[in-house]
Amino acid sequence: MPVTVTRTTITTTTTAGSPTIVGSPRALTQPLGLLRLLQLLSTCIAFSLVANVGAWVGSMGNWCMFTWCFCFSVTLIILIVEVFGFQQRFPLSWRNFPITFAFYAALFCLSTSIIYPTTFVQFLAHGRVRDHAIAATTFSCVAFLAYALEVTWTRARPGEITGYMATVPGLLKVLETFVACIIFAFISSPNLYQSQPALEWCVAVYAICFILAAVAILLNLGDCTNALPIPFPTFLSGLAFLSVILYATALVIWPLYQFNERYGGQPRRGRDVSCSMAHAYYVCTWDRKLTVAILTGINLLAYLADLAYSTRLVFVKV
Known part of the structure; x- marks a missing residue:
């Protein structure tokens, strides 16, 4: 047949x-x-x-x-x-x-x-x-x-029952890591932060929070959330809370030491020689500092929203 x-x-x-x-x-x-x-x-x-x-x-x-x-x-x-x-x-x-x-x-x-x-x-x-x-x-x-x-x-x-990355907290994790990558691109010149230990702390904050958010994404992409010793919603809530605290310090310290003359900063763009002329393929030092300050504020808002969603998720699970 x-x-x-x-x-x-x-x-x-x-x-x-x-x-x-x-x-x-x-x-x-x-x-x-x-x-x-x-x-x-x-x-x-x-x-x-x-x-x-x-x-x-x-x-x-x-x-x-x-x-x-x-x-x-x-x-x-x-x-x-x-x-x-x-x-x-x-x-x-x-x-x-x-x-x-x-x-x-x-x-x-x-x-x-x-x-x-x-x-x-x-x-x-x-x-x-x-x-x-x-x-x-x-x-x-x-x-x-x-x-x-x-x-x-x-x-x-x-x-709707779906993957974590399709939810608002999951998408916020993507936004947080992406903004951190842009920050890294703008602080690629060590002279932007090596002059002050406080600025080096800000760089450490960006790196630590990026790694934590990336770990959360990788755990979901690899379906490894059950391997954690604590419930995943609790892990996310703790991660978001820590990141909010760290980014809050960076939001204060970075502009203070970059734009306040009392702490060695440069408050006016016109004083930056590298910004006196427009150049192709190049962003001047003062503009880089300002961009990092703005992106720090954006990421802090993202982490605050992430904390709100993650905390609500913990209470729902309980």
């Missing part, structure tokens, strides 16, 4: 309300699949336009090129996993990985869409290179919108 083998497909329902078919090429024709194809196309065009004319120079240019290439590569991996149904074989939690990456990608593309035109494009002469750079910036914005839309579609709704 002849036996016929047909391809097996798995159907799941997304929070957007439409079914997503995985383990089949039909996954690409669903709304989420089409959105990921848009992400793939926009990031590919962005880095191709820039690479074609060599329109990236210095650390800022490398950051932008890395962003587009990284987002393109991981999005391609996600599409391959879903088309061929490799979710069970994927080394990380598939409930948590796609939305975690989507939010990181949205933040990366947003930062690139701001950094690339302000530190590079505006200094280019009119011509083919500038046109390519402007087009790349446009597609970077498109990629940001596509990734942000995926996060909006797939994030957890009230009462």
